[in-house]
Amino acid sequence: ATSAMATHQALLWRQWTERVTLLVDRRLAPLPGDTELERLEARGVAVLEAAAEAVVGEPGALVGVRLGDGRVLGADAVVVAGSMQARSELLESLGVATEEVRRGDTVMGTRVATGLMGATSVAGVHAAGNVADPAAQVVVAAGAGLAAGAGINADLVEEEAEAAVAASRAQWFDQPHWDQRYAAHGSVWSGHVNPQLAAEAADLPPGRALDVGAGEGGDALWLAARGWQVTALDFSEVALQRAAERAAAQGVGHLTEWRHADVRGWDPGEERWSLVTSQFLHLPDGGMVDVVRRLASAVAPGGTLLVVGHHPDDLGTGLRHGRREWLFAPEDLLPALDPAQWDVEVDVRSRTESRHGQPGVTVRDSVLRACRLT
Ligand SMILES: Cc1cc2nc3c(=O)[nH]c(=O)nc-3n(C[C@H](O)[C@H](O)[C@H](O)COP(=O)(O)OP(=O)(O)OC[C@H]3O[C@@H](n4cnc5c(N)ncnc54)[C@H](O)[C@@H]3O)c2cc1C
Structure with missing residues (x-):
């Protein structure tokens, strides 16, 4: 016996032979209880309490087991239950x-x-x-x-x-793809100012503007032409290079600075701008809320934050790609702004967009405009 399972194991052997002795050494295993002893006895299994000192015999010619008192218990087979250790x-x-x-x-x-x-x-x-x-x-x-x-x-x-x-x-949200996309085309965008920026910024007095996701600089150049000192930020170096060349060609190079950064990890530090604009920058899984928080921290007191994107309903127009969660309704961005610090307006504005000479389609822009109070 090597464990409390010995009675069960002896009864298993009893299925093979009528001559079974269960040898129990209390230092190794407990003595069977009364119920177990009764069952063993009823099945004709002998129980012997003794220490097993050695197996007696030669290889191929087993004699039995020598007990602690020197006696030899004769046997045709000696079995010991081992422990099953996983080779793990x-x-x-x-x-x-x-x-x-x-x-x-x-x-x-x-x-x-x-x-x-x-x-x-x-x-x-x-x-x-x-x-x-x-x-x-x-x-x-x-x-x-x-x-x-x-x-x-x-x-x-x-x-x-x-x-x-x-x-x-990665096609939509990673920098290498955007560099490839810009490099593959002379112009990806129209070069014109985005309509909601034109509407919102037309009456603002020029100051320092930060254009995030500036691309080929359509918005930045429009702002610079109106006297703004523009910092344009994008993670595509190809786009920034192109935009800088256009700024120089249009004579507004001195009013524009082209900054290479991924806004998802960007921090304004101590810098502040009186206008911070992001036009049609989209991120998956609500990522725009964090970006808006970052952009908000870059707005000077009294300054304006303008965030515009495609409304999720636009997916039905056939003009947009991707998934609903990649676009945003203006309300989706509100968690980024503390109402005590911001005067916030949200709006969904319809306009007509046409591509490749096709008839115009009504699309909807999500617009968040916020003025920093303190
Ligand atoms: C005495 C005995 C009799 C049996 N009789 C029957 C029977 O009649 N009928 C029946 O259906 N089943 C029987 N079985 C059970 C049967 O052997 C198992 O069900 C079966 O072998 C399990 O297969 P396995 O692949 O899980 O493990 P194993 O067959 O044990 O294979 C595991 C292998 O992995 C190797 N290994 C372990 N660690 C490493 C490592 N680190 N690197 C490389 N290799 C490693 C081992 O060497 C071993 O070859 C018996 C088992 C025993 C012990």
Whole structure:
């Protein structure tokens, strides 16, 4: 006996032979209780309390077991139940959790803890077979292997989809793509001022303006032509280079500064502008709220923040790309502004847009205009 499971194990052997002796050394295992003793006796299993000192015999010619008092208990076979330890070193080196396998109070061994489809505690690592279930026979181990394989494939499907989403988003939100896009065309945009900026800034007294997502500089050049000192910010160096050349050609180079930065991580530091404008900059998953917060921190007291984007309803026009969550309604941006510090107006403005000589389509611009009170 090596554990409290010894009675069960002896009864298992009893299925094979009528001559079974359960040898119990109390230092290694508890004596069977009364109920167990009655069952063993009823099945004809002898119980002997003694220490097993040695196996007696030669290889291939077993004699029996020498007991602590020197007697030899004759036997054709000597069996000792071992503990089933999962060979989990490799998995543990990946951080995979293991646990004890218990039968009642008895620890039978260890296993790698698995859940649905062999999932372990480490994402992407699945386990099957005896390492996860020491009692599994071949058919069970193989079945678990099949399920784990399906689980791994399910992980890969998710990973492929995530990678595809990242690649698809990169087209719209990552700098290398925008550099390629600008480099591939002489002009991506019309070069004209955006209509909501023209409407809102026409009556503002010129001062320092920050144009975020300036692109090829259509808005910045319009502002500079009206006497504004413009800082134009974009993450595409190709676009900024083009815009700077246009500014020089139009004689407003001295009124424009072209700054290379990704607004998602940008901080104005101590700098402030009397007008901060962002026209049709879009980000996924509500990212514009954080950007508006950054832009708001760049507005001087009494200054104006103007953020304009495509309204999500525009997706139905066929003129917009992407997903609803990439666009915004003006109200979506309100969490970025403290009402105690800002006088905020939100509006959705319709206008007609046409492309490639097609008939005009009504589109809607989301407009947030805020004046900094303090
Ligand atoms: C004595 C005995 C009799 C059995 N009789 C039957 C039976 O009659 N019918 C039945 O269906 N089942 C039987 N089984 C159970 C059967 O053996 C298992 O169900 C089956 O082997 C489990 O397959 P597995 O792939 O999970 O593990 P294993 O067959 O044990 O394979 C694991 C392999 O991984 C290797 N390994 C471990 N760690 C590392 C490492 N770090 N790097 C590289 N290799 C490593 C091991 O050496 C081993 O070869 C018996 C088991 C035993 C012990």
